[in-house]
Amino acid sequence: MTDTVSLTGAARAAALRDEAQAIAQELGRAHGVQPRLVVVVATEDESTAWYVRSITRAAGKAGIACDTVTLPADAEAGTIRKQLAELSADPDVHGVILQTPLPPGTSAADLAGAIAPGKDVDGANPLSLGRLAAGLPAFAPATAEAVVSLLDAHGIGLAGRSVAVVGRSTVVGKPLAHLLLDRDATVTVCHSRTADLAAATRTADIVVAAAGRAGLITADHLAQGAVVVDVGTNPTEDGGLTGDVDAESVAGRAAALSPVPGGVGPVTTALLLQHTALAAQRAVAAHQ
Amino acid sequence: MTDTVSLTGAARAAALRDEAQAIAQELGRAHGVQPRLVVVVATEDESTAWYVRSITRAAGKAGIACDTVTLPADAEAGTIRKQLAELSADPDVHGVILQTPLPPGTSAADLAGAIAPGKDVDGANPLSLGRLAAGLPAFAPATAEAVVSLLDAHGIGLAGRSVAVVGRSTVVGKPLAHLLLDRDATVTVCHSRTADLAAATRTADIVVAAAGRAGLITADHLAQGAVVVDVGTNPTEDGGLTGDVDAESVAGRAAALSPVPGGVGPVTTALLLQHTALAAQRAVAAHQ
Structure with missing residues (x-):
């Protein structure tokens, strides 16, 4: 049993905000x-x-x-x-x-x-999702992209790795599957109708929990040393947030786990700003 | 070791052509x-x-x-x-x-x-793919839909079953994943960069081979009793077609296998006609 690394999002979020700010400053200076x-x-x-x-x-x-x-x-x-x-x-x-x-x-x-589509900074237009799936330029839904961005930030490779995505929503699970395939991961999409969830996730190198059910993922669902990204944002009774992963249960079994709050969330918000800055940059370039 | 059932497409294709013909006749009679x-x-x-x-x-x-x-x-x-x-x-x-x-x-x-989109009878416009993924009405790529249609025709259920799709193309693998998720299957998408293909497919109830590599899938890739759908259409030296599945190897191990030619192919062609008839029907209805 080893310590579980915390996949915090603060550093990547700050880098993305800095990128957005640099673009915003340049657009202000050069184009007002x-x-x-x-x-x-x-x-x-x-x-x-x-x-x-x-x-x-x-x-x-x-x-x-x-x-x-x-x-x-x-x-x-x-x-x-x-x-x-x-x-x-x-x-x-x-x-x-x-x-x-x-x-x-x-x-x-x-x-x-x-x-x-050019202003669809949260990738919500079905055309954006289709273009993403077809390998054409488009903004991805920020939450889905945040999962990949967070893994990148912590140096966790995706090519050739098996990833189980728990949840098949149009805003997270489905677009995330495309982003992961694009990065050469082997992707399994599980959901509420999956016959044996633990069997499906226990062979995965990386498990992404995006089901919206507090505490759904426990040590039983993981291979020893699996990397776990928690996309859940379930409200707690005291007004806070809790993820889809039972952090106490997976401690020691997961090699790494993203915290809630403080993992995927801040990266998501920062990506929305970065997308907006990029969209503005392209709009200015298109009018020159 | 039991006999492997042949998942032929002729009967389903005939039913789809009949449906297309009936719509065509009605449109001719009622609207010229x-x-x-x-x-x-x-x-x-x-x-x-x-x-x-x-x-x-x-x-x-x-x-x-x-x-x-x-x-x-x-x-x-x-x-x-x-x-x-x-x-x-x-x-x-x-x-x-x-x-x-x-x-x-x-x-x-x-x-x-x-x-x-209304005329996109082979679901090739990225908007069609995105709408499909988002659960909105759209024509699916005919080959992807043919896989599901063929399984339906032979009474093979999908809800709660695990399906491995081998191949991540925009025209088959990716849209098929969405069609299967929509039918409550647990879906794994494998591809040329999958680290251990046999390990990924061997736990699946149903394996769909859509990689475009003759003989890729052998008995080693299958659980005993798996259902196999072969989407491959690889040219042979004698001018014929062969699938992605080594039929001789999987005989007895697979519970069922779709033949090439004569499996997915005729259903695909028939779906293109059915989609065209439906598109015409909707166009006429929209102008009334």
Whole structure:
């Protein structure tokens, strides 16, 4: 039994924010342009509001403008789509995010089809996902990219390694599978209907937990020495966050584990800013 | 050791052609419309020409018009894209396929972005792939869908089963992974960089070989009683076709194996016709 290394995200997040800030400063100096991100919210959910405030704060520090457009929690699909189309057409806006949860009866993927691919900094438009899968340039969903970025930051190789992704969501599991395949990993996607989850994950070199179920992954699910990335952000009773991995259980069995909070989360936020800065840079270049 | 069942495609293909024909007849009777498929070819490859002739023949039998547009084998991307856009805008055309191989330096997925999603009957536009992954309506690539359709036809369940897909192409492996996840299978995507292919496939209930390497899959790659679907179409020296599975080796070990030719192939062609008939039906409905 060896110590489990903590795959913290702070250093990589800081590097990404620095990159975003450098681009923002250069765009300001050379073109008088400030990268601008707009977050569209159609919920009164308190944890969403908290998350949007944290993005806004991080953006400000990186020199990126961040506006929030708040629609009613019962907004119709047409209203949301129209708002996204207007922002997509606005030359002063470089990145557009549609925040979940959304009003009942609407589909995030369907609505996100109205976000222009060049401004789709959270890879929510199905076209972005398809282009990603086809090996064409596109912004990946920030959370999925954050998993790969965090592993890179800690020098954990992917080529030829077996990776079990637990969770098949459109925003994490599925795009992550494509990012991992693109890096030559052998990828298994497991989910709530997987017959024997522990059997499927126990042969993997790397396990990514993105199921949204607190404590789902225990030592029983891991090969000795497996690397574990925890994407879960489950609310705790005391108002905090806990991951999908039972950290106490896997200690000593996992070679490395990303903490929650402090692992994937800060890298995700930083990638949204980096994407926005890159989108602004490309928009300026396209108009020269 | 038990006999290996042959997962032939003829019966399912016939049922799909009948469905296409019934739609074509109804559209002709009620609206004077004949479903029309156009295949765009930019190669002098002889096996492509053979394949296009076989689609044309099958279409004719189902009452579906099938035209071929032949561009030079050195056509530029812009020329091909313009042709696809024209066909996408032509109200008399209901389905558009861009045949591979394509001229050097062009990307099939990139060019297929010019095919209108409603006419993208072979699911080649990255938007179709993204919508498929996001659970939104879209045509799947016919070969990928044919694998699932063939398994359905032979009563082989997918929910909760483990499926190893060997091959990560944009036209088969990747979209197939999404179709299988959608059916609640646990999916592992293997490829040429997988460290130990046999270890990855040997635990699977179902193995789908889509690597394009003759004889790649042998008894060593299979659990006793595994179901094997062979998507390979590798040319033989005598002008025939052979799959990715060594049929002699897996006999008795596999519970079932789809033959090449005569397995996935005829179902693929029939699905292209069914998709074209459905596309025509939707186009007519949209104009009423």
